[in-house]
Amino acid sequence: MIRHILSASLLIAACCSGAIAQSHPPHAVPGELEVDPYIASDANAGAAPIEDPAVFAAFGGEAGIARVVDGLLERVQQDERIEGIFRASDWPRLRRTLIEQFCYLLGGPCHYTGRDMASVHRDHGITTREFNALVENLQDAMDAEGIPFAMQNRLLARLAPMHRDVVTR
């Protein structure tokens, strides 16, 4: 129902004006640090969702995606190549927005409420090596969940072009 209303308002916005009709969820939910205001939009997720429902199913739906994100974040914290980048991160927010983003990109019934990829990564000075290290951790986390290689690659194909916005050094 909500999705239908949202799609309808997006259609209206698309046809009639440049205004953004989508509602703006809270920028930070309880338990997270304050963030500067921004306009929440699924476009901030950085790619279009995968339409094939088999992919979302292969990830085990929202619960499976949450397990992949938890596995990813555990691995990142123990990876000396990149853990320092995340040391002062808002972990509850990072976890929440990553789950939203993956769920949205995998075609799940989710909306991404985080900021866009260029904004969230700009000041971190991330290198290609560091980007690749994170991808390795994600692959390991997906392996641990038994997600088939072909399905893993569907997600990676959506994430890989974000390299342009993430890597700044």
Place this chain on the structure above:
Amino acid sequence: MKSVFGLLALFVLSGPALSDDITVRVTDSAGEPVAHAVVSLPGELPAQPQDVVYEMAQDHLQFDPFVLVVPRGAEVVFPNRDRVRHHVYSFARGNAFELELYGREQERTVVFDADGNVPIGCNIHDDMIAFIRVVDTPHAAVTNADGIAVISATAGPVTVWHPYANAADNQVVLEAPVGGAELAVTLDLHGQR
């Protein structure tokens, strides 16, 4: 904000106030006050380094303060108040260093053993620039937002240095005023913080 640091530097470097202070007022060629100028008079450093830790913070992707003056041998802490890492470095001869500072990392220090100017930058954030001036005298201070520095010393030439001063070695040297008078100095600057 900047005046706070000016006063802080004064307090730390000038030691106990003597009755004879020199007040130096620095303006630019348009008559505007010049903050971040280092004013110094010659003097003997104590044999033992003082038990003072100076600070060059990173906050909102800028160094704070923009100019820090320290005596030779001083220890400077580089607290990172941002949530992103910084990669702070200088190529200054005798004072070169490199620090990878993670978000909110507060404890890392550098000792500056050579006199001179230490331009510092961040490998990640190109707009971050600051200067540490290492001096061989206890009589030094940084001008505040009103362009004023007060030094507890009266003898010897007064050196006024600013990283963007259009002058040889970015500094001018003047005679100390007689009888506690204020010394007015004009610096021609290129660029501003």
